[in-house]
Amino acid sequence: MDRSKFSKRQFAAPPWFWLGLIALWGIALGLRFWGLERFDTLVFDEVYFAKFARNYLTQTPFFDAHPPLGKYLIAVGIWLKGFNPWGYRWMNALTGSCIPLLVVGLGVQIARRYSFALLAGALATLDGLLLVESRYGLINVYVLAFGLLGHWLALLSGQQRGWKHWTALTLAGLSFGAAAAVKWTGLGFLLGLYLFWAIGRLGRLGRPGLRLAQELPLEQFLRLSFTKLFIFIPVTGAVLYSLLWIPHLLQNPEFGFIEVHRQMFGYHQRVGNGPSIHPYCSSLPEWPLMKRPVSYFYQLASSLQDSLPATGPPLPFNKAKYVYSVYAMGNPPLWWSATVAIAIVLGMMVWHVVLQMRQLIRPSRNILRFNSEKHYVPLYLITGYAANILPWLSISRCAFLYHYMPAYLFSSLALAWLLETGLPHSLKPLRILSLVAIALSIFGFLFWLPVYLGLPIRPLEWQWRIWFRSWI
Template sequence: MNPNKKHSHKSIFVFALGMLGVFLLSLTLRFWQLERFNTLVFDEVYYAKFANDYLTKTPFFNAHPPLSQYIIAIGIWIGTHLPFGKTAVNSMAGSLLSPWDYRWLNALTGSFIPLVVGALAYQLVRRHSYAFLATLFAACDGLFLVESRYALNNIYLVLFGILGQLFLLKSVEAKGKKRWLWLVLAGIGFGASAAIKWNGLWFLLGTYLILICAWAVRLIQGKKGDKEHSREVNSALIPPESPVQKLTQLNFIEVGLTLAVIPILVYSLSWIPHLHLNPTPNFWQMQTEILTYHQRIKSGPDVHPYCSTWYSWPLMLRPIVYFYKTASNNAQPDPVLPPLPEGATKTIFDVHAMGNPFLWWLSTLALLLVIGVLVHRILVWLQTRSEASVDTIEQQRPILFPPTAEMWLALYLIVNWAANLLPWMKVTRCIFLYHYMGCSVFAALALAWWTDRWLHSPQTRLRGMGVTIIFLVLGAFIFWMPIYLGLPLSQMEWKIRMWLASWV
C-alpha cells in the first residue's frame, strides 16, 4: 500500500473528526438550557411575535423583509408538536409558547455556521489546517453564540450570505449542469440574505467588487507583453489559479443570473406569504415604507443606549446587553429566571451580545497585517513591471499578480470585509454591534490564515505565536462564557468581565 495515500487518508480522518468535534461543541452550547429565560429577550419582542402572527394570521407591520420570521414561524410550528422543551411557557408572542418553541431552529441553524465558514476557507485555499482553524474561531465567537440562542435574525443573514459566496466559488470548479446548479444555489443564497435584512446585500456587493478585481487583474495580465512572456516560460512556473481568480471564467449570462436575476426573484417571492396576510401596503409600497421607517430613526443614546458607531465595531467598544436581571434568595422567585445557586445573596443574570474580545481584537490586527502584505505585494509587482528589461532574467517569467492563491485570499478577505463595513458610513440611523457580524467572519478568516502560516513555520518563535493565539481565543471564550449563556454571577464575577467602561 502507498504510504503517502495511507497518510492522506489518516489526515482526512483527523480533519473530519476535528470538524465533527467543533460542530458538536457548537450544537451543545446553543441548545444547553435554551429555555432558561422564560421571556422575550431583546428583539424577540419583534421576531418571535411576528413569526407567531403569521401562524395566527394576525396582520402586522414589519420594518424588515419577512424571510427570517417565516423560518422562526416554521420552528414554532414544529416546536409546538414536539413532546419536549415544555419546562416553561409564556404568552408574550401572542400564543402560549415555550421559549424552546421559538428558539430551537435558530440554535440548530447557528450550529452550522462554523462549518460553513470552514468550508469557505477550504474552498479558498484547499488546506485542511486552515479550514479547521477558521471553523474553530467561528465556533468561539460569543456574538454568534448569543444570536443563535434567541429568536433573532442576524445568523440567517450571515449564513445565507456566506453560502452564496461559497456556492459561487464552487461553481467555477464545476462544468455543465453542476456549474448551473451551484450558480442557482448561489443566487438563492444572495437573494435570501437580502430577504432577511437589506444589509444582506453587502455580501452581494462584496461579490461584485471581487469579480471586478479579478477581471481587472486578468486584463492587466492579458496585455501583449505578458502574453509573450507566458509563451516563453514553462507552464509549471505559473501558479495554479485560485477559485477567486477563476471567477472570470463565468460568462455574462451566468453572472447576470447569479448576481441579479435569481437574487431579485428570490427576494420578490419571499414577500408572497406576507402580502397574502397583509395585502396593503403592496410590494412596492412596502419597500418605500421600510426605507422611510429607517430614515426616520435617529441615532444616539437618547434613541437607544447601545447605539454604536461603525468605526468602533472592529475594537468592540460598545456591545449590547440583551438581558440583565438581578435576584437574591431573599426575594420572591422570578418566573423568568432559572433557580438561583444555593447560598447566593445577590446574583446577576446578564446576556451580553459581544464577540470574543481576543478573537475580535486579534482578527482586526490580522486584517491590518493582510492589508499591509497585499499593498506591499502590489508595490513590488508595479516596481518589477516598470524596472524589468527584456535582457534581464526577470523577463524570463510572467509577472503575475497576485502571485499565489494566498494573495488572492488576501484580496478576497479585504474586499469583502470592506464591502460589509464601509456602507455603514452613510447610515444615519442608530446602528449596533451585530451589524458587524458579516465583517467579523472575514476578519476571523484573516486571523486563521496567519495562525495557520505560523503553525507551519520552521521558526519556533512563529509556531509559538500560532499556539498562543489559539489558546488566547479558547481561553477568552471560556472566560466570557457566563455572559454569553446568561449564567448566574456574583457582583465581583460580573465586574471582572467588564473590561471596558463602555461595555456596561
C-alpha cells in the first residue's frame, strides 16, 4: 500500500511511540546527568568555553574564534549553579539529551513512519560521541540541536497553512541563525536543505490527481517558493545572528561587528594542521572510519580513593590499578554501520539516475525523476550528509572527529531507514543482518560506555577498548 495515500488521521502516533519516546529521553537524561561532576577540572576545550562563559558574567574582555551563543548558554548554567563542573556542564547535558528527541521528530517528518523515527532516535541515544560532547562544557551539541530543529521546522512549514506556516518558517530561520551563532559550521544544515530543494525541484514531476495532504512531507517542502527558502529564512536567521552579537560587542568594544568577523576568519586561516599543532588532529577522509578519536581526559590511579585530578608526578602505567579515561569517539559498530549505510543509500540514488538515463530516448522522461518515498528520503539524506562534510574539503586548519557529527547524524538516519526496511523484509538474510546490526550497536555502546563516562577500569580493560594505535 502506498503510504502517501493515508489520511491525516491515520498518521496519529500510536501509544507505543510515545512510550518509546519517553523511554529514550529518560535514558538520554540519565546517561548525561549521572556523574556529571566526576572530574573537578576543566576538560579539553572547557579551558576556553567555560572560562569565556564566565567572562560574560564577570564582564571580562576576551577574544574568541567562534560566535558567542554557545558561551551565552553555558553562562546561563554558571549563573544558576556557579562556576563548578555541574554549573558549566548541565546546560550541555540537558541540550544533548534532547537531540535524540529532535532526531525522532525529524524522522517523522522525513517519512511519516513512527517505527523508523523511533529507531533513528534509539541510534542517536547509542552514539558515544554525542554522549561525551553532551557531558562537558563544549559547544558542539548546540550546533546539532539548532540545526536539527531548523530542519524539523522547515519541513513542518510545508505542511502548514496561514499563520502556522509563517510561524514555522520564522522559527526555522531563527534556528538556523542560532546554529550559525554557535559555530559557522551550523550553516551546513541550511545548505543541506538548499541542495535537497534544488535537486528535488529539478526532478519533481508530481503525481497527477494527488491532493496536497496526501503528499509526503518532503514533497510538501518542495512546494516552498524560492523567496521563502532563500530570502525569508536566511534574512530571519541573519537578523537573529546579528542581534546575538550585541552583548559580546558591548563587553568587547575593541572590534566592531565587521572587524571581529575578520579577526575570527583570520584566526582560522592561521591555525595550522597536523600533530605538531594538536596530537588529535584528523582529516575528512578519516572521519567516516573513526580513525582518530580525541582523548578528553586520561589519568592513572593506584586506588579508587585517589582524588581526581591528582597532584604530583604522573603514575607509571605499570604501577596503575585503575584508568580514568574519556574518549570523544563514536560507538564503533554503529559508526561504521552508518558509514556503510550512507554509501548504500548513495549507491541506490546513483542507480536510480542510471536507470533514468537509459530512458533518455523518451522526451517526456526526466533524468532526475522522483516520485516516491524511495527517491525523496535517500535524496534528503545524501544532500544533508554532503552539505555537512564536503565544505571541509577546502578547510586546511586542524580539525577533529567531532566536526563530523552533523554529517554523521544523516548517515545514522540512513542506517535507521535501511534497518527499518530490512527488519520486516521477506528475505530472511536481510532480517538477520538488520538484527545483527542493532545487536552490535547495543553491545558496542555498553562495551565502550566506561570510556564515554570516564568510569574507573583496570589497565587491561582499557587496552581492550583501544583497538588501533591511532586511537591512542
